[in-house]
Amino acid sequence: MYEPVIGLEVHLHLKTRSKMFCSCAAEYFGDAPNTHTCPICLGLPGVLPTINRQAVEYGIMFALALNCRVAEWTQFHRKNYYYPDLPKNYQISQYDRPLGTNGWIEVGGERVRIKRVHLEEDAGKSTHPAGADYSLIDLNRTGAPLIEMVTEPDLTSPEQARRFLNHIRSIAQTLGISDANPEEGKMRADVNVSVRPKGQELGTKVEIKNLNSFRSVQRALEYEIKRQTRILKGGGAVKPATLGWDEAAGRTYLMRTKEAEADYRYFPEPDLPPLRITREWLEQVRARMPELPARKMARYIQAGVRPYDAEILAYSPSLSAFFDRALETGVEAQKLANWLNADVAGYLNERGLEIHQTGLTPEHLARLVRLVEAGTITGRVAKQLLPEVMEGADPERLVEERGLKAVTDETALRTLVEEVIAANPQAVASIRSGKLQAINALLGQVMRKTRGTAPPEVVRRLLAQALEVDA
Ligand SMILES: [Zn+2]
Incomplete structure (x- = not known):
């Protein structure tokens, strides 16, 4: 048996007004290329960077949310490398004194350790137009503030990796420090993956880059785990490498063999003094943090929601905000969670919507749940009404106008049952001969006659009585 060992490296774009070390606007998405630049982010000679205080505070919040130890003093380093979209020839990043270390978060009850959280600046963007013999460079992103977060290799499946990323996105969005949407490149993930015979020493890892959705992360990991397992089973050796992910073809490809750390010639950024984070400042930042998803999840479980549902709700900022308001109406928490995570989620997924983009209000959903719980309408009617309630x-x-209250008058139902029995001699014969599941066809007919307003368990009992069978 082989098992995968997975580590993740995540970059988050911070939602600050200005870039990491200059006053250019950090929000450039959709703007004309090279319209958000200045001598500092272009790296012209003689300029001096200054540290963005808001970015540091966002970094502290994120590190605290990930249960990291926040450094008392931290420092920026130059990471030297040449890329056409990095005009300075170095990136200001953090090296041996990152902002946060030794954290963890829980994913589905399992703890994933966070090795480090640090601040850095982004590079620009190169575009290679198809068929052209030139490349285009946009430096709007150059110098944009980033958080880099690295996990220990604690993840054990592609599915867990996807859930981990979902948790990280939710934490960042809850804190309001990043939009964290992969579509706009505001959250990017690189993965490290190796495969080993179960319980043995770590195998050789490869890094996969260019993963622009959580689904790509999961698919790339599934592909790569299969590939490495095949090599190992065949007696071969996995080569260390940096791979890209071809989403359309559904496979990884070789980008380059891996640089060693020494190639970057890290040294302390001489233009920036070390940054002291006093405990007073730390506590001020902590006091401004909202309730985090992990705390929300614990609160939902306390309110009687199953852990599985509590996790889904707590880690969705939009659903949890909705859920909290609906809970205030006093409706039973698990019943509400069932509706949100099943029927409402299905409606939203089908249409690619977020809950706040629909007409559904917490009061209306709570009312719908109550109508079913009180036996005023059947679950079937409630499901039929949901699309309109969502609008x-x-x-x-709706129940009042259309007369959809549950039929509780058994005399009326008995008449319908007898009609259906009389109209279906064949089905009746097979039920009497022992094929009891044929009763479902009759049940369906009675339900249709009542437009779903008859409680199915009552109809089933009446059918069984009329046919003198046990069903
Ligand atoms: Zn600038």
Whole structure:
């Protein structure tokens, strides 16, 4: 048996007004190329960078949210390398004194350790137009503030990696420090993966880059784990490398063999003094942090929600905000969670919407749940009404206007049951001969006649009584 060992490196774009070390706007998405630059982010000779205080505070918040130890003093280093979209020839990053170290978060009850969290600046963007013999360079992103977060190799499956990223996105969005959407490149993940015979020494790892969605991360990992397992089973050796992911073809490809750390010639940034983070400052920042998803999840479990549902809700900023408001109506928490995570989630996924983009209000959903719980309407009717309720309709009004209250008058139901029995002699014969599941066809017919307003368990009982069978 072989098992994968996975580590992640995540970059998050910070939602500050200005860039990491200059006053250019940090928000450039969709703007004309090279319109957000200045001598500092262009790296012209003689300029001096200054540290963005907001970026540091966002970094502290993120490190605290990941249960990291925040350094009392930290420092920026130059990481030297040449890329056409990095005009300075170095990136200001952090090296042996990162902002945060030794953290962890829990994913599905398992702890994933966070090795480090540090601040750095982004490089620009190169575009290679298809068929052209030139490349285009946009330096709007150059110098944009980034958080880099690195995990220990604690992840054990592609699915867990995807959930981990979802948690990180949720934490960043809850803190309001980053939009963290991979579509706009505001959250990027690189993965390290190796495969080993179960329980043995770590195998040779490869790094996969250019993963622009959580789904790509999961697919690339699944592909790479299969590839490495095949090599190992065949008696071969995995070569260390940096791979890219071809989303369309669904496979990894070789980008380059890996640089060693020494190639970057790290040294302390001479233009920036070490940064002291006093404990007073740290506590001021901590006091401004909102309730984090892990705390929300614990609160939901306390309110009676199953851990599985509590995790889904707590780690979705939009669903948890909705859930919290709906809970205030006093409706049973698990019942509400069932609706949100099943029927409402299905509706949203189908249409690619977030809950706040629909007309659904917490009050209406709570009312719908209550109508079912009180036996006023059947679950079937509630499901039929959901699309309209999602568009803003009041469920109580719909029930009233259309006469959809559950039929509780058994005499009326018994008449319908007898009609259906009389009209289906064949089905009746097979039920009487022992094929009891044929009763479902009759049940369906009665339900249709009542437009779903009959409680199915009552109809089933009445059918069984009329046919004199046990069902
Ligand atoms: Zn600038």
